[in-house]
Amino acid sequence: MIRARPLFIWLARLAVAAVFLGACIAKIRDPEAFALATHRYRLLPGGLVNAVAILMPWLELTCGAALLAGPRRGRAAAAFLLTAMLLVFTGAISLNLIRGIEASCGCFTTRADAAVSDGWNLLRNGALIWLSAAVFLDAFRKPARPEIP
């Protein structure tokens, strides 16, 4: 019989890893366009925009790979970082929506004709935060080896 909880955690790992491994491709391919997308949030000092655009996609790639194929400790750290990133992204998109900035989120594509961010982005991120946090808690709480009573 298949137990529901491990299956859920495995599917959540798969989903979150797939999202981030897919999301990093366009950003790695065109860092200049991603830098512009990052700049459009108007949250970072100009001097940090390029550094974030250069490093962020690789953090997504590294964490996505660790989540998919890493050991338990690696999965916990990857899920922790991805949850933190998702919280930051969601806050940034929310701010853009509040300020009425008609920019795309820059999440999966850096093309200029990408859809403008809306409430759907927040819903999607909320679901991803839930999945990522579940993976993190599962990996973080699980002991590395059976503990001696």
Next chain:
Amino acid sequence: MNLAGSRLPLRRAAQLALDSAMLLAVAGLLGSLVNTIRPETTRLPWVSDWDRHIETLAFRAGIPVTFLQGARQRVGDASTAILDARSSEEYAAGHLPRALSLPVSDADRRILDYAHRLTPDTPILVYCGGADCDDALELAKRLREFGFRDLTLYPGGLAEWREYGGDILEGAAP
């Protein structure tokens, strides 16, 4: 009191911090390495002067900015006036559908040509050649001085519009 038990979460938190730092370091190394070895055409400098970017200047000037999707929407909306801030010759060579020519260098005089079409509350989209030109921003500022209140800058301009397959019309201003 089980001291070993109370230390366990702390130990795990320390492990988590260490593992997270390792992932950050790996990502940092990969990002730096790839950015160094990638072709110069796609290499990004670690620092650019974003403070002089046209969108930053518009933001500071209080001129709202829109991007391709917003520009498409406004071009399709007959109530929005589309103003081309480039020279008349550049306008004649190609411009956005429904765009009117209002070169920034001659705005004070040419704005009178459109006095019957524009009111202070008319939504106006201004553009120029692309992200490298500031004519549209300068025109937007000038129009604001004239009393127009609903101004939006399209920084992508004609270059982006063309790149993404938007219709381009040719011919001199009517």
